[in-house]
Amino acid sequence: MQLITVGTVAFDSIETPFGKADRVVGGAATFISLAASHYVKKMGLVSVVGDDFPKSMLDELRVRGVDLLGLEVLKGKESFYWSGKYHYDMNTRDTLETRLNVLLELDPKLPEAYRSAPYVMLGNLDPKVQLKVIEQMEVQPALVVLDTMNFWMDSAMPALREVISRVDILTINDAEARQLSGEHSLVKAANKILAMGPKYLVVKKGEHGALLFGEDRVFFAPALPLEDIIDPTGAGDTFAGGFIGYLAHTQDHSFDNLKRAIITGSALASFACEKFGTERLLTLTRDEIDERIRQFVDLVDFDIELVEE
């Protein structure tokens, strides 16, 4: 295995100002795996679903090189379910309902082949479960990336701090970076968070792009202005999948290559917003991704010569 991912595999019901979708397939590990599959050919997925989860979606994952030995299917149980409603600005949302269902029973046992994977993606999930995955690795991974959210900062901070101290890269959004650090300035927030353990911090800002902090450097990646944003659900996970997929493919963890990984993740995330759930990712091709990466290059490209006084 080149990459293993732990995270939810779930159903989502989503309402936006522009439409709604009922019980579509979602979940952090689903989006991450679909995105990473464009760069990594042998991946493992660690999660749990009920037997209500569609076999067709499992086949979609398998066909993309995602090994499902790590995915428990619990008979007679229901998969994790989340429903939410986006505000008009599409940057904020309210959770309408969360049914943890099988997620309560997720006690990951990594298949043998997963325990020496060089790349580990800890998708948004209970930090205690993320910790169990780290602890089962038999070979120190080349790179561990952690995604989390404010919910765990509110409810499970000690475990979260423990996971944060053991990963190489943390990805969170700007409000979460402020909450985790207690600092309003993102520069100060980044310094405090990097002191907690990770070598790099990626601050995701949705339609406003992303920032990379580390090695006393900063990089600002744009988001592509989209004609239509249909559904931002899973965009952050898709970003993470493209990000770690690119790094696993190139096996280069320098700051300059992390920039490229962020551009790749941003390009993938922009597709995720174009349709509800995973729909757009299921038809996405590498040519489309490459074309969009070229648009990102154009979007921020400028040359400036300092003019004479």
Place this chain on the structure above:
Amino acid sequence: MQLITVGTVAFDSIETPFGKADRVVGGAATFISLAASHYVKKMGLVSVVGDDFPKSMLDELRVRGVDLLGLEVLKGKESFYWSGKYHYDMNTRDTLETRLNVLLELDPKLPEAYRSAPYVMLGNLDPKVQLKVIEQMEVQPALVVLDTMNFWMDSAMPALREVISRVDILTINDAEARQLSGEHSLVKAANKILAMGPKYLVVKKGEHGALLFGEDRVFFAPALPLEDIIDPTGAGDTFAGGFIGYLAHTQDHSFDNLKRAIITGSALASFACEKFGTERLLTLTRDEIDERIRQFVDLVDFDIELVEE
């Protein structure tokens, strides 16, 4: 005159989560002129103040090449006064008090030397006053840039639409672009706004940077992540001043040069936030600006080669 600017010259009282300043000098035309003075040596300023306005500040402007023949000083009257309080995120604010004072009597009469200026900056102000400035130009300017805000969209839309139809470039923030167009997607908003007349639209997003739309192209300029944001008041005006100052200096209105003007404006705006009011701009040097422009280049610089499958 190379550039004339119309806008407020005022006193501001500002409260932020991190401090406060009472009756400091502010106003759109003040910030614009101070910023543009790094690139333009002969400027005119069109505005009105009371005789409570400090002579020392007028001297600061004069010494930077700002001609004040267009600035009326009304005896026994008070200058425009605004006070506001920023929210914790520093991106939004409430107006606590507005005393229009002399602004009610602003009926601009352009001095002869102003009427053939090639560059015109219409700072945020009643669109009827902005129109009067345009109408007094005897030679068609090479470039007219308009800045405005939601207040005028709410209260003076017909006059505002008239001004918008007569300028080359409009600068507004993202919420205002959505309000003006009735479109949530900034891409769609930009298309509608460009159909109203301007050739280019600059969408200012504060700490999230700025977007340039026009010629069916898009450019995304970052904002520099700052260690401390003391006071964002005047940042948008300072941006506009750096933007039009750079264009007036280079006399090149191509898309590629507009990008450079945006980077220059963004660099200047980042300084404006470092202290209350105009304080930081009064000590700012061209070397400091050039150094910060280099930081912007580093901030977004990346190279990406599309990797093999």
